[in-house]
Amino acid sequence: MNTTTKSDENAPVIEIRDLHKAYGNLEVIKGVSMSAPRGHVISLIGSSGSGKSTLLRCCNLLENSQRGEILFNGESVRWKGHGASRAPADRNQVTRFRTNLSMVFQQFNLWSHMSILQNVMEAPLTVLGEDRAEVEKRARMLLEKVGIGDKADAWPAQLSGGQQQRAAIARALCMQPTALLFDEPTSALDPELQQEVVKVIKDLAQEHRTMIIVTHDMRLAADVSDHVVFLHQGVICEEGAPDQLFGNPQTERLQQFLSATM
Ligand code: ADP
Ligand code: MG
Numbered sequence: 728m729n730t731t732t733k734s735d736e737n738a739p740v741i742e743i744r745d746l747h748k749a750y751g752n753l754e755v756i757k758g759v760s761m762s763a764p765r766g767h768v769i770s771l772i773g774s775s776g777s778g779k780s781t782l783l784r785c786c787n788l789l790e791n792s793q794r795g796e797i798l799f800n801g802e803s804v805r806w807k808g809h810g811a812s813r814a815p816a817d818r819n820q821v822t823r824f825r826t827n828l829s830m831v832f833q834q835f836n837l838w839s840h841m842s843i844l845q846n847v848m849e850a851p852l853t854v855l856g857e858d859r860a861e862v863e864k865r866a867r868m869l870l871e872k873v874g875i876g877d878k879a880d881a882w883p884a885q886l887s888g889g890q891q892q893r894a895a896i897a898r899a900l901c902m903q904p905t906a907l908l909f910d911e912p913t914s915a916l917d918p919e920l921q922q923e924v925v926k927v928i929k930d931l932a933q934e935h936r937t938m939i940i941v942t943h944d945m946r947l948a949a950d951v952s953d954h955v956v957f958l959h960q961g962v963i964c965e966e967g968a969p970d971q972l973f974g975n976p977q978t979e980r981l982q983q984f985l986s987a988t989m
Pocket of ligand 1: 750753755773774775777778779780781782
């Protein structure tokens with residue numbers, strides 16, 4: 728463990744404060760503040776184009792943001808430059824943040840030239856430099872956990888979409904991250920395959936994993952979330968406990984969104 732890390736056990740795992748992000752002149756995130764306390768599941772909902780993916784990618788520093796703060800376990804990202812030229816100043820810090828916030832994408836993004844087992848083992852071996860035997864043991868255990876222990880030696884193309892996404896979740900877990908970030912993990916799947924991925928996510932929520940889940944699946948959001956955030960055109964329009972948000976939406980925008988999606 729890096730002894731210079733100032734980690735605060737009581738701080739949210741992820742916190743963003745007044746975050747702003749633009750692509751050129753297009754302002755996409757317009758002052759969003761949000762936090763994911765340890766052990767909590769936060770769902771991010773909103774129409775297509777509202778900025779959900781961008782916000783998630785800003786959280787683990789896959790995207791730059793122009794203004795506002797991002798904290799991991801209470802530790803702020805250090806920046807150099809301002810506005811459009813702002814970027815993280817410390818590569819080691821970026822690596823540490825990113826390896827602790829594992830991301831699962833809509834399109835699985837498995838490496839097609841590697842077996843499922845190799846996919847799961849790759850990052851702990853190359854990024855963290857962990858012992859191969861230990862990583863393999865953990866990888867096999869995680870493949871069992873997501874229900875595809877028998878697929879370790881298969882190629883990604885030999886798996887169904889639901890199996891591939893479960894392999895991608897095992898891969899994210901194998902980094903032993905502090906939190907998991909999901910970007911529409913079930914959207915690319917046929918309805919009957921969505922449920923096998925939903926089950927894995929529900930199991931992770933039961934284990935009190937810290938997660939931020941971008942989803943179009945309102946039932947999943949209602950079932951697993953401690954807190955739901957409704958993003959509209961780059962600002963938080965409404966947020967709250969799932970019962971409150973889904974049962975008694977306050978704004979017309981959320982009412983419209985829910986009646987269109989549920
Ligand atoms: P969501 O995930 O809620 O559908 P996104 O975060 O993907 O929304 O996109 C928000 C807005 O930012 C959209 O208008 C989209 O076209 C734009 N956008 C996203 N990525 C880029 C990019 N790399 N370059 C330019 N514009 C982008
Ligand atoms: Mg998106």
